[in-house]
Amino acid sequence: MSTDKIVMQTEDLKVSFPVRRAGHSTTVQAVRGVDITLRAGETLGLVGESGSGKSTLARALMRLIPSEGTVKLDGRDVSGLKPGAFRKERKRIQMVFQDPYSSLNPSLTVGASIAEPLKVHTKLSAAERAERISEVLALVGLNADYADRYPDEFSGGQRQRVAIARAIVLNPEILVCDEAVSALDVSTQNQVINLLEELRDKIGLSYLFISHDLAVVRHISDYVAVMYLGEIVEEGPVDRIFGAAAHPYTQVLLNAVPVPDPVAQRATTKLLLRGDIPDPTNPPSGCAFHQRCPFAMEICAQKAPPKVEIPGGGVAKCHLHTSGPVLAGRAISSLTEAGTETGIGAAYDGTPKSTLPAVAVSGNLESSL
Amino acid sequence: MTGAKDPLLNVENLRVEIDFNGAWVPLVDDVSFSVKPGETLGLVGESGSGKSVSAMSLMGFMGRQRGQRLSGTAAFQGKDLLRLNDRELESMRGNEIAMVFQEPMTSLDPAFKVGHQIAAGIRVHQHVTAAQAKEMAIEAMDKVRIPSARVRADSYPHEFSGGMRQRVLIAMAIANNPSMLIADEPTTALDVSVQAQILALLTEMKEDLGLAMIFITHNMGVVADICDRLAVMYAGQIVEEGDVFETFAAPQHPYTDRLLAAMPSIASRRGSLEWIPGSPPKPTDFPAGCRFAPRCRHRLDSCEQPTTLLEISPGRSNRCLRGNTWMEENES
Amino acid sequence: MAGLAILCILAVVAIVAPWITPYDPNATDLNTVLLQPGAPGHLLGTDELGRDVASRLLVGGRVSLIAALQGTGIALVIGVPLGLVSGFFGAWVDKVIMFVTDALMSFPALLLAMAIAGILGPNLTNAMTAIGLSTAPRAIRLVRGSVLGIREETYIEAARSIGTPSYQIVFRHILPNVLAPLVVFAAILAGTVMLIEAGLSFIGLGVQPPEASWGAMLGSAFTYISRSPWLAVFPGVCIAISVLALNVLGDGVRDSIGKKVRR
Numbered sequence: 020m021s022t023d024k025i026v027m028q029t030e031d032l033k034v035s036f037p038v039r040r041a042g043h044s045t046t047v048q049a050v051r052g053v054d055i056t057l058r059a060g061e062t063l064g065l066v067g068e069s070g071s072g073k074s075t076l077a078r079a080l081m082r083l084i085p086s087e088g089t090v091k092l093d094g095r096d097v098s099g100l101k102p103g104a105f106r107k108e109r110k111r112i113q114m115v116f117q118d119p120y121s122s123l124n125p126s127l128t129v130g131a132s133i134a135e136p137l138k139v140h141t142k143l144s145a146a147e148r149a150e151r152i153s154e155v156l157a158l159v160g161l162n163a164d165y166a167d168r169y170p171d172e173f174s175g176g177q178r179q180r181v182a183i184a185r186a187i188v189l190n191p192e193i194l195v196c197d198e199a200v201s202a203l204d205v206s207t208q209n210q211v212i213n214l215l216e217e218l219r220d221k222i223g224l225s226y227l228f229i230s231h232d233l234a235v236v237r238h239i240s241d242y243v244a245v246m247y248l249g250e251i252v253e254e255g256p257v258d259r260i261f262g263a264a265a266h267p268y269t270q271v272l273l274n275a276v277p278v279p280d281p282v283a284q285r286a287t288t289k290l291l292l293r294g295d296i297p298d299p300t301n302p303p304s305g306c307a308f309h310q311r312c313p314f315a316m317e318i319c320a321q322k323a324p325p326k327v328e329i330p331g332g333g334v335a336k337c338h339l340h341t342s343g344p345v346l347a348g349r350a351i352s353s354l355t356e357a358g359t360e361t362g363i364g365a366a367y368d369g370t371p372k373s374t375l376p377a378v379a380v381s382g383n384l385e386s387s388l
Numbered sequence: 389m390t391g392a393k394d395p396l397l398n399v400e401n402l403r404v405e406i407d408f409n410g411a412w413v414p415l416v417d418d419v420s421f422s423v424k425p426g427e428t429l430g431l432v433g434e435s436g437s438g439k440s441v442s443a444m445s446l447m448g449f450m451g452r453q454r455g456q457r458l459s460g461t462a463a464f465q466g467k468d469l470l471r472l473n474d475r476e477l478e479s480m481r482g483n484e485i486a487m488v489f490q491e492p493m494t495s496l497d498p499a500f501k502v503g504h505q506i507a508a509g510i511r512v513h514q515h516v517t518a519a520q521a522k523e524m525a526i527e528a529m530d531k532v533r534i535p536s537a538r539v540r541a542d543s544y545p546h547e548f549s550g551g552m553r554q555r556v557l558i559a560m561a562i563a564n565n566p567s568m569l570i571a572d573e574p575t576t577a578l579d580v581s582v583q584a585q586i587l588a589l590l591t592e593m594k595e596d597l598g599l600a601m602i603f604i605t606h607n608m609g610v611v612a613d614i615c616d617r618l619a620v621m622y623a624g625q626i627v628e629e630g631d632v633f634e635t636f637a638a639p640q641h642p643y644t645d646r647l648l649a650a651m652p653s654i655a656s657r658r659g660s661l662e663w664i665p666g667s668p669p670k671p672t673d674f675p676a677g678c679r680f681a682p683r684c685r686h687r688l689d690s691c692e693q694p695t696t697l698l699e700i701s702p703g704r705s706n707r708c709l710r711g712n713t714w715m716e717e718n719e720s
Numbered sequence: 721m722a723g724l725a726i727l728c729i730l731a732v733v734a735i736v737a738p739w740i741t742p743y744d745p746n747a748t749d750l751n752t753v754l755l756q757p758g759a760p761g762h763l764l765g766t767d768e769l770g771r772d773v774a775s776r777l778l779v780g781g782r783v784s785l786i787a788a789l790q791g792t793g794i795a796l797v798i799g800v801p802l803g804l805v806s807g808f809f810g811a812w813v814d815k816v817i818m819f820v821t822d823a824l825m826s827f828p829a830l831l832l833a834m835a836i837a838g839i840l841g842p843n844l845t846n847a848m849t850a851i852g853l854s855t856a857p858r859a860i861r862l863v864r865g866s867v868l869g870i871r872e873e874t875y876i877e878a879a880r881s882i883g884t885p886s887y888q889i890v891f892r893h894i895l896p897n898v899l900a901p902l903v904v905f906a907a908i909l910a911g912t913v914m915l916i917e918a919g920l921s922f923i924g925l926g927v928q929p930p931e932a933s934w935g936a937m938l939g940s941a942f943t944y945i946s947r948s949p950w951l952a953v954f955p956g957v958c959i960a961i962s963v964l965a966l967n968v969l970g971d972g973v974r975d976s977i978g979k980k981v982r983r
Contacts, residue, residue: 068579069550081881109883122874126896132875135892136882174667182878204434204606205650209661212652216660231579234652238661261654275584277609279651281632284612291588292581295549 024059025094026192026225027080027112032088034072034079040300047299049075050086051249055227057193060219062226064240064257066233066272070296071246073229077197080227081114093192110140113186117198119178123170129156130166133185140189155184158221159214176207180214187218195227200235212239233276237261242333245269248296248307255333263350265327265335267312270351306338314354318342395422395463396568396600397446402460402470404441404451406671412457413671415441416624419460420697425567428594428601430615430632432608432647436668438624439604443570445470447487448477465567483513486561488554490573495557496545503529503541506560513564528559532589551582555589562593568600569593575610587613608651612636617703620644623669623679626697630704640706642714643680678709686714723968730962734782741775746930754948767937767951768944771930777954780932784914784962787848787926787933791913792906794852799859800902806860807867808890818864821857829854830916837925844933847926851916855909862905866898900973907970911963918959934959 034050049072057063067073079086082105090098097108113136116122123132130152137148153163159180170178179199186194196215200208212235218224230236236243237257244254245268253266264270274290292311297303303310309319318338327340330348339346339354346353402419405412416438423429431439444450446469451458462469465484472480481487489495497505506525510516516524522541529537532555545553554574561569571590575583591614593599603615611618611632619629620643628641639645649662666683669675675682677692684691690709697707708714733740742761749770757765757773764773806817824832829851836850870876871894879889918935920926922942927933929940934955941951 068581078877083877083880106883109881114878114881116874116878118874122878124873124875124879124893124897127892135879135884139883139885139888176667185878185882205647206434206664207667209650209652209663213660213663232652233580234654237654238652238657257657271581273654275580276654277583277587277607277613278654279608279612279636279648281612281636284609289584289588291585295551295582 025056026059026092027055027057027227028089028091028094029053029055029080030089030091032076032079032086032090034075034084034086038300045300048302049249049299050079051302052088053246053249053251055244055251055254057225057227058242059192059225060223061241062219062228062239064236064243065227065229065246066231066236066243067246068231068272068296070248070299072249073246074197075249076246077114077195077227077229080195081112082109106139110136110189111191112193112195113189113191114195114197115179115182115186115199118202119175119182120202122182123178125170128167128169129173129181132170132181133166133188136185136189151188152184155188158187158218159184174207175203176210179203179207179211183211183214183218187222187224190222191224193225193227195229197229198231199228201230201232208235215239233261233272245272248299248302250307250336252308252337253329253333253335255329255331255335259329259331259333263331263352265329265333265340265346265348265350266337267314267339267351268308269335271313306336314339314345314351316342393424396425396427396465397469397602398422398461398463399442399446400461400463402442402445402462403458404438404445405457407455408672414624414674415671416445417674418697419621419624419626421619421626421629423568423600423602425600426594426598427617428603428615430611430618431602431604431621432606432611432618433621434606434668436670437621439621440572441624442621443487443572443602443604447481447485447570448472448474479513482509482561482566483564484566485568485570486564486566488557488561488569488571488574490576496553498545501542501544502548502556506541506556506563509560510563524563525559528563529556531562532556532559532593534559549582550578551585554578554582554586558586558589558593562597562599565597566599568602570602570604572604573606574603576605576607583610590614608636608648620647623674624671625679625695625707626705627680627707628705629697634704640700640704640712641680641708642684642686645718646685678707686710686717723965723970723972726961726965727969730781730785730965733778734785737778737782741772741778743772743775745771745775745779745932747771748930754944754951756948757950764954765948765950767940768948773951773954776932776937777934777958780934780937780955781958781962783844783927783931783933784917784935784959787844787851787917788910788914788962788966790845790848791851791855791917792910794849795855795859795909795913796902796906798852798856800863800898802856803860803863804867804890804894804898807864808871808886808894814864817860821860824854824857825861827854829858829912830919833916833920834923834925837920842925842928844927844931847917847920848913851913851920855913855916858909859902859905862901863898866901867894870894870897904970904974907966907973911966911970914959914963914966918955 032050032053033048035046035048037044038047053076055063065073078084080090088098089096092108092111097105133152133155134148137143137151152166156163156165161177161180200211203211215226216239219226228236228239240257243257243260244251245266247268253269260269261273264273271290271292278284290313294311297310305321306319306324309315312319316338324336324338325341326334326336329335340348400420402416403414404416405414419442421429431442433439441450445458446462450456458470460470503522503525506528507521510521510524526537526541529541534540534552534555548556575586578586587610594601605611615632617630618632618635619626622643628635628639628644635644636648639648646664652661664683669679676694678695681687681691688710693709695707695709697705699705752766752770754768755762755766759765762772766772802817806814832854833850836853837847840846840850876889876893879893917926918938921933921935922939927936937955938952945952
């Protein structure tokens, strides 16, 4: 589906918030220089845990919060536009939020909610608006006469369809989905995901799909970026990321997802991280992940790792690929004995498994038993 | 773990009803299950399936208030949990059966040091001095692998991360050496990497302390990780119960089958995701016959009859009126 | 519902009062002074100047109700916009508005109304302006509080992501959702205003003689309380019933809104 046309691109995007800590004010860098590229018809999956800055990034792209750096829509830099001028660009990029219960105004009918973007951005008459509303309701699989009802008459899944209808009513190019299916039960979640895929094919949308659920991201994405403490630590085509993760954090995240198969799940050696995401007001020196990384070396505490091109596509920010070089682009699983994953990693680039470097045994891996 | 021991908890015909505009509406109905010492039973289902209500009614948090009623039996160590009076309930809770909740952020009192909160829980049930209770609290925090427990005991809840708070709650739960733990979605609010830590800790607790557990979750991956047996709930009833390995390998009830088929996989990508048409019925309009029938692709006219959970082989039960004859249709 | 029924009856009576009074409420008749209730021709008796109590109650009720509406209206007209601005835009605007509000709220409303009525001069309109001004801070606080809550709802963020201008966000998304608590507040405030009006008229800062209002009637009845207690009882009961009805109505609205939210 994806072509080479770039619909959205960020360069060195940064977001910082003022916070008060113990009486004096300081700033938190929630997003620390992010470059992402979204191609036409593509789904870019953005994964990360709470505190990684993924939702902040989405809000910065939507200009709901101020940011620094460059955001290009269709090749045009829109980051310098004044709020009034940017309002026109909003037609291109719309958002679906996590909570379908609070993202619709309870005092407006479904039709009035969907009509709002049309009122703000078009000069359509009431009749033309009504027609367009029935059209999008049909597109998201809802009955056209639902337009006259209020959100409290609908289930979570139906409300999320309404929210999607509102987001696509202007025919945007980009849809930012911030945990758009996380609040739904699995069957409803799957219906909404299928709908998003259908819409992508029907009306040529591109998605920035933000989620903490790796299985969902695996399913819907073409390309995946992994965020940790405000940075993208690894990105690449979905099969390369899930088959041969090149950053230790990605590897740990993948390993942590429980698989709905007791045999496989119990056979996996668990990689358990020690500690928590560091305080973003005072990020660690060097690589932000080094204190928790099972393979940390001396250099990791001193220098921020460079971006390294990974065979199979994408980049990773990790010293393991350049210092030593221990990995030189190979998958992290070739360092661990994570059972089946070693097979995938080794088979992926065909090089024999290296032994663990002495520096890597830093005791940051907590044994699972 | 699952030898021929007598069950620690044996729940039979549990029914919890609420008064809805003058009519009694069952939230949970005909629920029977048992848990052996050291065994972990997963109570699985979508939101509103009655899994939490079942557990809450065992603890006396549900079914006893005005506008609610309760029937059935829950035999636990020679007592019927559903017929304890308030004082007996209080001495049982947190002592013989402890509970861990979903929200590690709101389950702790922000005004007290965590060591103090754990110690307070100990002193409710054990005749020890404040100093002894504090020592026991630190010991419990040590057991749940909170680093430098002695120092951290003097910290307030807001100084802990979500994962550490969940550890504190588990420490609180095990501090009185309960024989059973009821964990209600204990990892749902946590990040996956933290969830993995907490699951590993709970696995360790059940092995080291011989804890029996009822683990309530909607996540089939979590069930596959930690449970010995599972009971799948739908619309207030258990539709299938059995060993985790056997059930995942060959689900006997169409609902379990669809639920498992719907789980997106991180190992591979499928064409489009499976889903179940329609939505679960509300307690006010549960069908008289099989409650899943309206959404079931294997439905026959005979599915309008009332259902019972039948034992199909030792340790496995199924509520499907068609037994496992529906499976042939799945292939075609 | 009982509250609403009582208020409807009061409102109807207040509207038609000028046409149904058996006597001119201000006509004095020194031959029939302080008649007992039930006296021929005077159902509720007469006051110290021989004026018909029933007629004065009817007309006085009209004055009291209009006063309550006027006072509440002024409080809302001032309070709602300031509360919206304060809650929605925040920053220094909020700080200034909140400082003034806090300062005003540190005085009892009645005292403040007395001071303002004292400065503006004693008449009913001034008294109501005074009451409106002195209760406006409560309206500001209420609206600001609701706005702060609603501002955090995702649908506000969604509207901003659509590009909806701020004023439309305020009028389309925030105001309608503030309305529910506002109706409750207005009903209860109207009761309070009626009491304050009675208080001001009682001490002579409200309605001026010979004009009647329940508070003013209560004030002048005070002198004759031992000889003719009914003069005080009738307006007192009227005030009590109206205020009670307004409060019951407020609670009723709150409950029905609560039900809607829960559904």
